[in-house]
Amino acid sequence: MLAGVLADAADKITSARFRAQDLRVSRKPDRTPVTDADTAVEDAIRELLATERPGDTVAGEERGGSVAAPGRVWVLDPIDGTKNFLRGAPVWATLIALVEDGTPVVGMVSAPLLGRRWWASAGGGAWLRDDAGERRISVSAVGELGDAFLSTTDLGSWTEYHSREAYLALVDACWESRAFGDFWHHCLVAEGALDVAVEPIVNPWDVAAAQVLVTEAGGRFSDLTGAGRFDGGSALSSNGLVHDAALRLVRR
Template structure:
């Protein structure tokens, strides 16, 4: 990983934003349903194709894997792309969605960008270089919160019903009950807000690697901790828990506790 890789990732995000904003809330937006019953729009396909073409031109030796066109992550360098994280929001005219771009080296995320143009925000990080956000206040370095007790913590998740279907609704209720406040801000935004220190915990019971690789870098470079729900430091085990680090073990304990 080099500074040039982060620069390229930011350039890819800029190009993606231009296209997604042009298609957001478009009257002729085409929406289809994939076999897993999740939506895909013409913008999802076009943005992934755009990113793949740019990478092929600028980094012809790198692999690419993405939500819409597939691909595998193995050894060496590979870019992992989610062209629109939050397609349901995007297709309904809700502005909480982002393009997620990560560079992996031998399977480890080393560069991450999450760009949410409808929110006017972009987050990025590179291994060993810290995490940053650009918004209406300009560009600044970000760090996680210093909240040290679950009773004072702000927790976010995605769609509430997924806990019943894919993990344990009781486990999430224990965790949320132990926290000060909980919301379902959803998807990338929850984890980015953990990195900013605006919230303290984000948990997802079912999620894909392309949804998490970029966020893994951003949260950890902001001083936080990112694992699956069993506590393994992975972005590709199908679930996610991000935190300010101080709360992580306590949160895992609530999720694992048997009443």
């Protein structure tokens, strides 16, 4: 799979630059951090795609491009979890998705310092490779919010972008909550380790890969209006069984 080749190239760069003493950090206009590793990964993937798929379009977090372009678009987040990366926490990943006419059909999430890689393709199921080997994964069978394990991102983002009260209502309705954040909680939903992951604000490159991964694992992915799209500005992934109940609470 080409997405695997791209992820291998990314892992080589990110692993070498993680905790590097000469890591260079700057800030984008929205004040989020970007490292020289972010740009190096995206440049390397773009170079490979220019050779392997010269007719495809590329949209990346660092170098731009439109995820709404017609045809085949590779959507890239070179390092999802940059704040973790620059602080020396190992929870970060490269996200690669192939979107065809607006629909994600391939998703690749590679987290080398966690020793884990998740991938999925339309009709091909969702897969995980870790130190136990390679295996197909599926979402949980939890059917009630009261039994559900929930994760989100930074709690302050709910106040700024949606509704803190709505999220806390969801917390109160669930069995347990954490804030794994970023790519990881969507991957854990696909594995069946979590039942719900929800974010009030996302960019398309944050969740394009997650959409195909979760849905191929048997779950459901939507924005907070319930639309099954990765470019709606928010994200809710679940095992599918508790999705509507969760939506009713966070829509408030």
